[in-house]
Amino acid sequence: MNQLTEIIKVKNLSFSYDGLLALQDINLSIYAGDFLAIIGPNGSGKTTLLKLIVGLLKPQKGEVFLFGQPLEEFRDWHKIGYIQQKATYFDPFIPISVKEVIAASLYSNQKYFIGNKKEAEEKIAQVLKLVGLDDIGHKKITSLSGGQQQRILIARALVNEPEVLLLDEPTTGVDYLTQENFYDLLGQLNKDRLLTIILITHDYGIVNKHVNRVACLNQRLVYHGEHSEFCQSDVVQQFLSGGHHLVSHRH
Amino acid sequence: MNSILVSSFFWRAILAGSFLALACGLLGVFLVLRRDAMIAHGLSHVAFAGVAIGLLLNVLPLIVSLIVCILGSFFILKLKNQAKMPGDTAIAILSSAGMALGIFLTSFKRGFGAELMTYLFGDVLAIAPMEVWLAVGLAFLVIVLLIVNYYPLIFSTFDRESALVSGIRVQRLEEMLIFLSSITVVLGIRIVGLLLVTALTVLPAASSLQLARNFKSTLILSSIFSLFSIISGILLAYIFDLSASAAIVFISIFIFLVCLALKKINLVKSS
Numbered sequence: 001m002n003q004l005t006e007i008i009k010v011k012n013l014s015f016s017y018d019g020l021l022a023l024q025d026i027n028l029s030i031y032a033g034d035f036l037a038i039i040g041p042n043g044s045g046k047t048t049l050l051k052l053i054v055g056l057l058k059p060q061k062g063e064v065f066l067f068g069q070p071l072e073e074f075r076d077w078h079k080i081g082y083i084q085q086k087a088t089y090f091d092p093f094i095p096i097s098v099k100e101v102i103a104a105s106l107y108s109n110q111k112y113f114i115g116n117k118k119e120a121e122e123k124i125a126q127v128l129k130l131v132g133l134d135d136i137g138h139k140k141i142t143s144l145s146g147g148q149q150q151r152i153l154i155a156r157a158l159v160n161e162p163e164v165l166l167l168d169e170p171t172t173g174v175d176y177l178t179q180e181n182f183y184d185l186l187g188q189l190n191k192d193r194l195l196t197i198i199l200i201t202h203d204y205g206i207v208n209k210h211v212n213r214v215a216c217l218n219q220r221l222v223y224h225g226e227h228s229e230f231c232q233s234d235v236v237q238q239f240l241s242g243g244h245h246l247v248s249h250r251h
Numbered sequence: 252m253n254s255i256l257v258s259s260f261f262w263r264a265i266l267a268g269s270f271l272a273l274a275c276g277l278l279g280v281f282l283v284l285r286r287d288a289m290i291a292h293g294l295s296h297v298a299f300a301g302v303a304i305g306l307l308l309n310v311l312p313l314i315v316s317l318i319v320c321i322l323g324s325f326f327i328l329k330l331k332n333q334a335k336m337p338g339d340t341a342i343a344i345l346s347s348a349g350m351a352l353g354i355f356l357t358s359f360k361r362g363f364g365a366e367l368m369t370y371l372f373g374d375v376l377a378i379a380p381m382e383v384w385l386a387v388g389l390a391f392l393v394i395v396l397l398i399v400n401y402y403p404l405i406f407s408t409f410d411r412e413s414a415l416v417s418g419i420r421v422q423r424l425e426e427m428l429i430f431l432s433s434i435t436v437v438l439g440i441r442i443v444g445l446l447l448v449t450a451l452t453v454l455p456a457a458s459s460l461q462l463a464r465n466f467k468s469t470l471i472l473s474s475i476f477s478l479f480s481i482i483s484g485i486l487l488a489y490i491f492d493l494s495a496s497a498a499i500v501f502i503s504i505f506i507f508l509v510c511l512a513l514k515k516i517n518l519v520k521s522s
Contacts, residue, residue: 054416077418084412094284096409097465104409107402108419140464160417 005032006068007164007196008053013062015048022048024220026062030213032163035190035197037227039204040217046200047085049217050168053198054082067163081157083150085168085200090149092142098152099124099137105156127155131185147178154185164196165189176206183207261489264375267383268481270390271438271451276474277397278435279456280466281428284408286338290327290429292449293342294436297323297349299445301437302370303356306363312370313382313437317389320433323349328429332422373444373496375485386438393431400424405466442481443496454503455480461510476506 008030015023023045030036038046051057053064055071064071067079096104102124128134131151136144141152150170157165167186171179187210189195201207204214214230216223223230282288301316308315323345330341357363369377378386397404407414407421415421432452439448459472484499 056412056415075418077416080416082413082416084410090409091284093460094409095460095463095465095469096405100405100466101409104402104406105413105417108406108414108417138465156413 006030007032007066008198009065010049010053011063011065013049013052013059013064015045015052015057015060021219023052023217026217026221028215028221028224030164030196030198032196033190033194034213035187035211036199036213036215037204037207037211038198038200038215038217039202040222044217045219046217047168050082050166050198050200054080054166078160079163081160081162081165083153083157083165083167083170086172090142094142096141097137098128098133098139098141098144101141101152102127102156102159106159123159124155127158130158131155145178146174147182150174150178150182151185154189158189162195164198166198168200169202170199171201171203179203179206183210186210258489260376260378261485263378263380263383264485264489264495265482267378267386267390267438268375268442268485269478270387270394271435271442272477272481273474274390274393274397274431274435275439275451276455276477277470278393278428278431279452279454279477280459280469280473281397281404281408282432282452283456283460285428287428287432288453289339289342289449290324290432291436291439291452293327293346294320294324294433295440295445295448296346296353298433298437298440299353299370300349300356302367302440302445303353303363306366307356307360311381313385313441316440317434317437319349320437321430324429324433325426328426369444370440371445372494373440373442373447375442375495376489378441382441386441389434389438393434396427396431400427404428443499447496447500450500450503451477451481454500454507458503458507458510461507461514476503480506 006029008028010026010028013023013026014021026045026049038049040046048057052059053066055064055074059071066074067076103120106120106123124137125134128137131154133148133151133155136148141149144152153170154165165186171182174182183206186197186199186207190197190210199207199211204211208227211227213225214223214227215221216230282290298316298320301319302312304310304319305312305315327338327341327345330336330344331338334341336344353367357367403414403419403424406417407419407424411421435452436448439451443451455473455477456469458476459469463469463472480499480503484502485495487493487498487502488495
């Protein structure tokens with residue numbers, strides 16, 4: 001896929017919750033190989049936009065196209081990897097092993113219950129190795145640290161060989177170093193595997209070295225463009241005053 | 252003991268009980284983990300109305316209650332999904348309606364109460380041959396559908412939102428689970444009765460969750476606990492002339508307490 005293939009297109013999109021406007025007239029194009037950071041204050045519609053893109057919410061006005069197809073006709077969901085907000089806030093009661101978490105995603109995309117078990121095992125081992133956790137497949141996911149759980153969720157998304165990964169504030173509740181390692185992994189996936197990444201983040205400073213495009217939301221799309229131009233734009237000042245971090249820092 | 256081996260009604264009870272045990276053991280894990288444990292309780296009250304209609308019309312109560320239960324379960328889903336009502340509220344509304352309808356219908360026929368009692372408290376040793384085959388067939392259907400949908404069920408139980416994005420028809424799975432719950436509850440009525448049917452779906456699952464290290468072992472342990480409770484309960488009831496439903500539930504509770512103790516010992520050791 002070349003650099004200019006449009007994989008997600010958002011056209012005149014608006015959405016409100018019970019009459020309360022969340023998003024207004026959003027137009028956005030995301031191309032193969034992009035690492036897009038979506039930033040904005042609380043309540044600016046970031047999560048709503050991501051949920052509309054992956055079909056968890058239905059647009060009230062406007063359209064979303066995935067890989068050139070209107071969302072309602074799109075069926076190739078294996079091309080999309082999604083990690084929701086607070087994704088690691090698991091039910092502590094659930095007895096599921098790391099391997100089962102990944103296998104459930106892999107087998108659910110196959111038509112039949114019994115697939116090629118050996119091939120599946122190899123795929124699971126490969127993605128675990130890729131995220132640097134190849135020896136914990138038998139462990140309960142709830143027994144792992146927050147940082148390890150995030151990597152397992154990345155592995156779960158990668159096992160279906162997606163072309164785009166959408167993440168909603170994936171590092172909530174983990175320390176700075178773990179966050180930095182996690183974003184380095186995303187950067188590596190973006191560069192080495194040409195995986196398109198769309199990331200909602202509150203801490204732009206940690207991630208900005210990997211990002212090539214930025215979308216700034218405040219119900220409307222305030223800015224959408226190159227990362228380098230964003231740093232010199234007026235929007236920066238507004239975000240600095242809103243408690244956002246544009247440069248890398250340690251807490 | 253010899254008389255047990257030649258007793259056809261004993262073997263009928265064991266056959267129907269074993270299939271139902273497997274269905275309950277597997278289904279219960281998903282219901283408990285999805286916080287839908289009380290659905291069996293609610294549906295058993297709805298089934299009460301079905302039993303009353305069946306007895307009043309002289310149609311096999313098991314079949315009528317199955318139909319009423321399935322209709323009721325879809326009504327619960329409608330209240331949950333379309334009226335955006337919390338699941339426990341929807342279950343409470345429908346179970347009250349089912350119970351009220353059942354009680355109302357009892358006033359139409361004399362001597363109705365005694366017949367109804369066997370459905371309230373269950374009588375597995377009095378199960379008819381036709382009911383056995385119905386139970387075996389339906390329990391088999393429950394087991395097969397759960398196994399075929401094993402991975403999508405795990406995925407959506409663990410992480411509903413991601414399962415939706417991955418293209419799994421989560422709502423269909425939820426409809427299937429409530430449909431299978433209806434079948435299991437109706438079959439359970441014959442074994443332990445309306446009042447204790449929740450125990451069959453909840454206790455083996457809750458016991459296995461104390462010990463299991465992964466999803467697969469949870470399902471296996473839950474099925475074993477369920478099988479053991481039902482078979483040993485029927486055996487004890489037959490030998491000592493006890494109520495089979497009470498024996499089954501007591502054994503299930505005993506297993507749960509043992510599992511709870513084992514978990515505590517394990518925690519103490521590992522700390």
